Amino acid sequence: MTTTTNLECNFTLSVRDIPNEIFEKVISYLNVEDRKIASLVCRQWSLFAFSRKALADVLLEINCAQHSAKDYWVVLEKSSRNYRNLVLNFADDDDGCLLEILGKFQHSLKRVSIEQDQDARLLHTEISSDYFVQMMERFRNLKNFEVKTVFEILDNEEKRLPTLxxxxxxxxxxxxxEKEWFNWFTIAPNIKCIGVPLEDGKSGFPKIINDCRQQILHLSIDARFVERDQLEFCNEKFPRLQKLRLLYPISLPASIETIRNFIGNCSLLTEISLFSNVIHSDTLETIANHCSQLQIVNFDANEISPTAFAIISKLPKLCQLILHKMTVDSAMITAAGCFSMLHQFTCLSIRINVPDAFFEQLRKKMPKLVTLELLDRFRFGINNFNQTGVVQAICNNIHSLERLALVDWAILDTSIFGSLHKLNLITDLRLKCIGLNADKTIPPCPTLKRLILDIDSLKPTDTIPPISRPPIADVICKSFPNITTLELRKTFLDRTKISEQEVKSLRSLMPRCTVYRKTRLKMADKDYTALL
Known part of the structure; x- marks a missing residue:
């Protein structure tokens, strides 16, 4: 005897039933404009769109070079949002409204950056010592303080500054x-990371570094405008230093020797970034022999020793290598040992000679490489990825890749990705370029889960003679059938008449894929890290 019981559950789900942590994760993908729109839907959305966690990624920008501080205060006076990050462009604060704003958010502010308006490059901010003290009193909870503009204290009257x-x-x-009465070690007793410029004609460290050198973990020195070979600061020792960024145009042998000795005394370094005209083999040997804890190495140079790879392959813990502005070839890799721990390789604006041979050696010498990021050296369509064969060489040789990022100042042809399916472990692909000529389909790449198209537009439709192309939705759907996340530039496709239709088609053809549209930074040399 069999008894059949039919159970019927009648219930409905709504957005309100989504767990808070999932909702906050969804909100994190929205830019500020979209968050403002979302916050108007209901009280719940408003709370999560600008919750304390969500505000970790939001910048409050106050530009007093364009609007008065009073205008901002009228808007922010009744705000209930606990802003954590502030970018401040200010020329004056005659009414004291800026101090009112800083006072309102002083309990939540964690990061403040004082900058200059892009349209007022000669802006010179001058304040009194009294005003500076009042401003610092509102920074008591800060963790990060940056000043990126000409910022001067008018008087030299000694004041008692608050402790941060x-x-x-x-x-x-x-x-x-850098005033005599500024004792930053007293003001910020727990300082760990310092970034400073060096003045022309001065050989000593800024006072803040001398005061805090015993506890500094991260030191960044920008000396690009210093008169060459007058830096004699490297005699100081930093017993706890873990990260070093040194931008200095080395030329004389004496300077090279001084910097070598400085690096040789930093045995705890886990990350080093050198930006120089030339990086000599002696400097590389010092790094390899004295900095065995290094995990990240970043070299930005017009010329580097041909033995660079052979020397730095001695670093047992190296996991990320970044190269800028140099020419590399397969012979440099052939002579190197095995990079046993290296999993991320970034090439920014470098020339790769004989790509097939180069990437074949890369496969042999970097067996754990899973992330590769390339920024093409040549601009505006001159000898870019379309012509160099770099993409084809990657697909033929680096089959262990899981993440690939390509940045180019050109309109890329989809045809160069004809062998992408050979990367049978790849899950993430990022393309940043001026445009995409999608006149051909790509053989299916079933392993790809996340695709980022940081592209200005498709190839213009007014090309003479006219070029017909399949809809971008069809290209993506057929080439990447299993993607779950697709991220598009916010203005992508907006130059075509069927932009929204394309996005709508994407959502209908790939119902399991989440489609995002984000605002991206413009291409610029200074934005290397942002590009990738």
Missing amino acids: PFLETICFYTHGL
Whole structure:
């Protein structure tokens, strides 16, 4: 005897039933404009669109070079949002409204960056010592303080400055805050990270570094405008230093020797970035022999020793290597040992000679490589990825790749990705270029899960003679049938008449795929890290 029981469950789900942590994760993908729109839907959406966690990624920008501080105060006076990050462009604060704004958010502010308006490059910010003290009193909870503009204290009257117990990072790209009565070690007793420029004609460290050198973990020195070979600061020792960024145009042998000795005394380094005209083999040997804890190496040079790979392959813990502005070939890799731990390789604006041979050696010498990022050296369609055969060489040789990012100043042809399916472990692909000529389909790449198209537009439709192309939705659907995340530039496709139809088609053809549209930074040399 069999008994059949039919159970019927009648219930409905709504957005309100989504767990809070999932909702906050969804909100994190939206830019500020979209968050504002979402916050108007209902009280729940408003709370999560600008919750404390969500505000970790939001910048409050106050530009007093364009609007008065009073205008901002009228808007922000009744705000209930706990802003954590502030970018401040200010020329004056006659009414004290800026101090009112800083006072309102002083309990939540964690990062403040004082900058200059892009349209007022000669802007010179001058304040009194009294005003500076009042401003610092509102920074008591700061963890990160940056000054990226000409910022001067008008008088030299000695004042008692408040203590900033939580401040860990200070970056000064100006010399206005180097007063005799500023004892930064007393002001910020827990400082760990310092970034400073060096003044022309001076050989000593800024006072803030001398005061804090015993506890500094991260030091960044920008000396690109210093008169060459007058740096004799490297005699100081930093017993706890873990990260070093040194931008300095080395030329004389004496300077090279001084910097070598400095690096040789930093045995705890886990990350080093050198930006110089030439990086000599002696400097590389010092790094390899004395900095065995290094995990990240970043070289930006017009010329580097041919033995560079052979030397730095001695680093047992190296996991990320970044190269800028140099020419590399297969012979440099052939002579190197095995990079046993290296999993991420980034090439920014470098020339790769004989790509097939180069990437074949890369496969042999970097067996754990899973992330490859390339920014093409040549601009505006001159000898770019379309012509060099780099993409084909990657697909033929580096089958272990899981993440690939390609940045080019050109309109790329989809035909160069004809062998992408050979990367049978790839899950993430990022393309950043001026345009995409999608006149051909790509053989299916079933392993790809995440695709980022940071592209200005498709190839213009007014090309003479006219070029017909399949809809971008069809190209993506057929080439990447299993993607679950697709990210498009916010303005992508907007130059075509069928832009929204394309996005709608994508969503209908790939119902399991989440489609995002984000605002991206413009291409610029200074944005290397942002590009990738």
